[in-house]
Amino acid sequence: TLGGPGQGNYAAANAYLDALAENRRSRGLAGLAVAWGLWGGGGLADSNEAIRSRMRRVPMPAMDPQLAVRALGESLDGQDPVVTVMDVDWEQLGSAPGTADVHEMPLVRDLPEIRQLAVAGARAQGAARSDGELASRLAGMARAEQDRVLTDVVRAEAAAVLGHSSVDMVQARQAFRDLGFDSLTAVELRNQMNAATGLRLPATLVFDYPTPVVLAEFLRGQLTGEQAETAPPSAAVVVAPTDEPLAIVGMACRFPGGAGSPEEFWELLSSGGDAVGGFPTDRGWDLEGFYDPDRESEGTSYTRSGAFLRDATEFDAGFFGISPREALAMDPQQRLLLETSWEALERAGIDPKALKGSPTGVFAGGFGSGYAIGMALTGQDGAGVEGHLMTGNSTSVLSGRISYVLGLEGPAVTVDTACSSSLVALHLAAQAVRSGECSLALAGGVTVMATPFSFVEFSRQQGLSVDGRCRAFSEDADGTGWAEGAGMLVVERLS
Structure with missing residues (x-):
């Protein structure tokens, strides 16, 4: 009757009931439709503090239930098939934000006393506005x-x-x-x-x-009347010559063997370190029943070695403004890419927050880690995380999550071309920077094995290395070794 923001579905259904009552009464049948204002004394309006707070801000106070019941009795005895019963603070209605023209509403216009109150409220609103004009x-x-x-x-x-x-x-x-x-x-x-x-x-x-x-x-x-500040220089998008070199201006990574930075990764390589070890103990895997040296044994792996990230289960959700509940629903691959993207930008000398609104692109290589399946198997998929599982576990969101958290407005692309995913992501990022689709690009990839699915599948194909180590191009090669990791690069035109 007076407008209910967000209640369009109720308005449509109630209009139908009003018409039904009118129709029945026109044919001599019983029918009464009452458009009620807010009742006091419990019910939906008292169901939680958010609703109570909202109702305190509208110019329709809750009705005394006894008065409302009496009004219902009078309506049943009356001749009108459609009536409205509500308690309205007309002066407050007239002064409510966005309702300066309320006195022109038909209901108010036809009731002189109410119109006077509403006009007074609207004038008070106008006066208050001019007194404190920003x-x-x-x-x-x-x-x-x-x-x-x-x-x-x-x-x-x-x-x-x-x-x-x-x-x-x-x-x-x-x-x-x-x-x-x-x-x-x-x-x-x-x-x-x-x-x-x-x-x-x-x-x-x-x-x-x-x-x-x-x-x-x-x-x-x-x-x-002043225009907003122009975008920072890094946000200016310019089409580059196809032969202009691109520069990697920042990088960050997480790799097995405790390599949490590019420097630590280089140290691991240059020292001939070994990052291969046993299966992780913090992912709910059945480590006792999972290993079987018999290559034909279903549901098992004939290797018990791989290169794993030992801190893949750790994440500072609060730093990124993510609730603990949503963080639990998130694939750890999303978490790792957030961390490494932030660090890569910082290492490039860029404040990640300063890129909000800029045409920075995100190109990420990834695959389905099976995290959602693991949650289901351990009974955690219903532990208050519904509503976050789809965005938390869709591979496509790997890149989108970074763009959303940092407020980036360039392309956001997730690539799954198996082992070449990160390389393809870097290739697409370079093309996008050169073509002017983005001024800056984050490019890289991530792999975290939330379930042992890959080990089981390659065991059946007898494609795994027994000790989890690869010996590419060697006569001793006996299969692949699985490893995890995450790495992000910041790419810009050299000029």
Whole structure:
């Protein structure tokens, strides 16, 4: 009747019931449709604090149940097939953000006393807006101070919409989506920002400008007439000559044998170190029943050696703004690529956060690790992680996860061409940088064996090396050895 954001499905269903009641009464049959406002004393509105907080901000207070029941009795005795029963604070409705024209609504326009209250509320809203008009406050400030003030305004309004008692719950660079905004609260925040700024902002505001600091920069441009700062030099996309050399300006890796950096990896190689060892003990594998020297024994491996990452189960989820529940649902390959991508950028002298919004590309080689299967086998797939399993275990998300966390807007491509995946990813990254599709590219790959599937399959094919070591081009070669690792490169035009 007065508009319910996010309740379009209810509106359609209730309109049908209104029409049904009208139709029945027109044929002399019983029929009554009551459009109810909020009831007090329990029910959905009291089911959790988020809903209670939201209802406290709307100009329709919860009705006294006794009064509502009495209204129902009067409706049953009345002649109208369709009635509306609600308690409305008309003055608050008139002053609510985004409702300055409420007094022109038919329901209000036809009721003189209510119209007067709504007009008074709308005028109060307008007066409050002019008294604290942001544009005049910003006029005498330096640009950095303008950004700080507007960021604080956005954070305060966002905290209010989400029902937080402190603005500290809303970080300036945290995505609105990660803060808990959905399409309904996004519109609410837009309305609040309309009231705070005097602007007419789009309903898609928090999706177009996904963090408080980015939104504040947009608002500064709207209020002062100045354009946003131009993108940093690294974001300028230029088509390069096809023969221009490319440079690897940063790298990071995780390899067996304790190689957690390029320097440690080089030391492992130059010293002739051996990274091959026994199967990992922290992945839920049945190590006792898994090994069988009989090459025909199904479900077993005739080798018990490989080169494994001993810290593949470790991850600092909070550093990347990922909840523990989502981190548990994530393929460890995604976790490793996040870590190595961040480190590779830092080692290139680039602040990863500074690339947000830039046309930086991500090209990652990977394969299905079987992590989701392992979770199912150990009974963890239903341990509160539903809703995160699909994005956490889709190979395609290996590259997309990096782009999303860092806010990159260049190509995001996951390549699975088996053993050549990382090389193909680097090739595609080089092409993209040269063609101008991206200004900078992260390229590399990852392999983590969450299940022993590869060992079982190659045992049946008798393609495994007995001691887990490869002897390429040697007369002693007896099969492949499986290993894990992750490596990322930062690629840029040499110029």
